[in-house]
Amino acid sequence: MADQPPAFLLDLLKHHEEPPPAERPHVTLTFAQSIDAKIAGAGGRQLILSGKESMVMTHWMRTMHDGILVGIGTALNDDPQLNVRHLAPPSGSGPHHLPRPIIIDTHLGLLPTCKLLANFQNGTGRRPWIVCSSISPEVEEDKQQRKGMLEEAGAKIIELPLSPRSSPPGYLPVPLILKALRDLGVCSLMVEGGARIIASFLSEPVVDALIVTIAPVLVGDAGVGYQSPTFLSNNGELKARFKDVHTESFGKDTVVAFEALP
Numbered sequence: 001m002a003d004q005p006p007a008f009l010l011d012l013l014k015h016h017e018e019p020p021p022a023e024r025p026h027v028t029l030t031f032a033q034s035i036d037a038k039i040a041g042a043g044g045r046q047l048i049l050s051g052k053e054s055m056v057m058t059h060w061m062r063t064m065h066d067g068i069l070v071g072i073g074t075a076l077n078d079d080p081q082l083n084v085r086h087l088a089p090p091s092g093s094g095p096h097h098l099p100r101p102i103i104i105d106t107h108l109g110l111l112p113t114c115k116l117l118a119n120f121q122n123g124t125g126r127r128p129w130i131v132c133s134s135i136s137p138e139v140e141e142d143k144q145q146r147k148g149m150l151e152e153a154g155a156k157i158i159e160l161p162l163s164p165r166s167s168p169p170g171y172l173p174v175p176l177i178l179k180a181l182r183d184l185g186v187c188s189l190m191v192e193g194g195a196r197i198i199a200s201f202l203s204e205p206v207v208d209a210l211i212v213t214i215a216p217v218l219v220g221d222a223g224v225g226y227q228s229p230t231f232l233s234n235n236g237e238l239k240a241r242f243k244d245v246h247t248e249s250f251g252k253d254t255v256v257a258f259e260a261l262p
């Protein structure tokens with residue numbers, strides 16, 4: 001197994017050597033999809049779309065970011081670990097860098113028994129950060145109680161103001177999330193999904209690199225896809241926001257990498 005990330009990742013993410021903007025980290029959006037653009041099965045059932053080789057590529061990518069972000073839908077559905085266990089231990093100095101797990105969880109529904117917290121407790125994972133909407137302890141006793149339980153299990157809770165007019169309701173604004181993470185020292189962020197998080201990040205001009213693993217399978221209409229904003233102008237021409245910079249086969253999968261256009 002290779003002992004360093006694939007060359008295209010080193011090249012695509014070399015902007016990480018530069019400081020990120022003041023208002024956000026460098027952002028990489030990445031996920032795996034079928035050829036009919038599904039990221040999960042019927043009813044959201046988790047699908048292992050990536051084969052071994054592209055999964056190893058994803059784990060190398062994880063080592064190259066300060067933080068790794070998923071939405072609460074993914075955290076509850078998949079109970080992910082977000083670590084780098086598919087990589088062989090490095091031969092030389094120290095272990096691989098582990099990204100900080102970050103969960104976007106407006107109402108604090110994450111379970112204190114989840115694998116991310118269990119891994120932190122047993123010393124194999126970093127302390128997860130949970131981003132939620134601000135709590136008014138007097139009127140939200142249940143949420144305050146859940147906060148206490150999650151903190152007891154090891155989580156750091158980050159509260160952000162949620163506008164009553166937020167659209168869709170209950171969504172924390174992406175720029176606010178990114179600013180809070182940047183202020184906490186996160187300089188590079190890998191966003192893994194799920195469907196709603198992908199749509200939200202694609203709707204804002206904040207994604208520097210987009211890396212999609214395409215597995216040669218059809219999931220069918222019952223599968224879960226993701227929405228993207230309209231990239232067509234009134235005359236039907238493509239208003240490209242990204243340019244494709246690299247395509248490479250990893251085992252049976254095709255990985256397509258894009259970078260944001262200025």
Ligand SMILES: NC(=O)C1=CN([C@@H]2O[C@H](COP(=O)(O)OP(=O)(O)OC[C@H]3O[C@@H](n4cnc5c(N)ncnc54)[C@H](O)[C@@H]3O)[C@@H](O)[C@H]2O)C=CC1
Nearest residue numbers: 031032040044071072073074171172193194195196197200
């Ligand atoms: N194939 C792949 O690479 C991946 C697939 N998945 C799949 O995605 C599915 C989960 O996706 P979703 O249910 O859409 O959940 P999600 O993981 O996208 O979380 C969405 C939830 O986060 C909260 N949220 C707060 N602020 C938000 C914002 N600004 N934008 C979006 N959400 C915000 C809301 O409660 C929202 O319902 C699962 O089936 C999982 O297996 C998840 C990650 C990667």
Ligand SMILES: Nc1nc(O)c(N)c(N[C@@H]2O[C@H](COP(=O)(O)O)[C@@H](O)[C@H]2O)n1
Nearest residue numbers: 032047048049050078080081082083192
């Ligand atoms: N790269 C990739 N390929 C797939 O086929 C996937 N289903 C995912 N899912 C993402 O990875 C998380 C699971 O991570 P762990 O294996 O538990 O470390 C899952 O929650 C999705 O974010 N990714």
